[in-house]
Amino acid sequence: MSDASAKLRLENLGKTFRREGSEVEALHGIDLDVPAGEFVSVVGASGCGKSTLLRLVDGLIPATTGTVTLHGRPVRGPGQDRALVFQQDRLLPWRTVARNVGLGLEFHGLSKKECAAKAAELLDLVGLPGFADAYPHELSGGMRQRVNIARALAVDPDVLLMDEPFAALDGQTRELMQGELLRIWAQRAKTVLFVTHQVDEAVYLSDRIVVLTARPGRVRAVLDVTLPRPRTLAVKRSPEFARHVEHVWSLIEGEVRQSMERELLAGRRDETRSREGGEHGRTVG
Ligand SMILES: Nc1ncnc2c1ncn2[C@@H]1O[C@H](COP(=O)(O)OP(=O)(O)OP(=O)(O)O)[C@@H](O)[C@H]1O
Numbered sequence: 001m002s003d004a005s006a007k008l009r010l011e012n013l014g015k016t017f018r019r020e021g022s023e024v025e026a027l028h029g030i031d032l033d034v035p036a037g038e039f040v041s042v043v044g045a046s047g048c049g050k051s052t053l054l055r056l057v058d059g060l061i062p063a064t065t066g067t068v069t070l071h072g073r074p075v076r077g078p079g080q081d082r083a084l085v086f087q088q089d090r091l092l093p094w095r096t097v098a099r100n101v102g103l104g105l106e107f108h109g110l111s112k113k114e115c116a117a118k119a120a121e122l123l124d125l126v127g128l129p130g131f132a133d134a135y136p137h138e139l140s141g142g143m144r145q146r147v148n149i150a151r152a153l154a155v156d157p158d159v160l161l162m163d164e165p166f167a168a169l170d171g172q173t174r175e176l177m178q179g180e181l182l183r184i185w186a187q188r189a190k191t192v193l194f195v196t197h198q199v200d201e202a203v204y205l206s207d208r209i210v211v212l213t214a215r216p217g218r219v220r221a222v223l224d225v226t227l228p229r230p231r232t233l234a235v236k237r238s239p240e241f242a243r244h245v246e247h248v249w250s251l252i253e254g255e256v257r258q259s260m261e262r263e264l265l266a267g268r269r270d271e272t273r274s275r276e277g278g279e280h281g282r283t284v285g
Pocket of ligand 1: 017019047215
């Protein structure tokens, strides 16, 4: 059933990549309504189209079928109402932290003073007060990712699209950042679409979890996470949390194993080819 009040709506969304005569159908017939302020995670085996889904919602790539609408308006390209946060922080090394955060605002014509004030406010929000004049290389991975999130929030998007934002962080920093993200989300009331490989991360953060099938990704299930909010790390030790994780995992386990086996085999094939290529003086891959 379609929800007329949905902020973000995906209808029959599909994407087929065509390159050099071959086709890869990444996503097929995705229907999803996301109400304003909801935190939705997307999980599924490697290569099932999770990043493609975010790129379609961001408007970075056109859909092959179907539509993405935000507030009832079709998405036809990137816009200020959406911001994408990647696994790699993509900060500009020659800019200070504050000037990285203010990049989008400068682009939209705000004065230096306005940019600096907004950057200071956001650095407070992400727990980095006093780092405005630091450079990215002076920060840890977790701090850089905080700056990245601040930069995404700077343009005040309605929808935050997050593509494995904590995947490059160590376990402890990752847990810390999950808590920080929940705090920021509660404070800023953004709609979040969050891609992750970690089922426990999806359960901890989300209101709902979209489980995709293996490629082409289709919606296998949409699960409600009924854990109470606000969530603290203690929730991860509750039987209800374990039950949620088990449920999601049971829906994807077979395909995750298959995709890992496929990747392993492909890796072996690539290795063999490059060895053979090497012998013939060619680089393959
Ligand atoms: N620009 C492109 N051209 C051709 N094929 C692409 C392109 N982008 C993605 N694909 C293919 O589409 C499929 C889905 O890719 P996507 O990166 O969305 O999957 P994913 O679920 O995010 O993967 P992972 O979990 O490994 O990050 C893959 O088979 C991928 O190789």
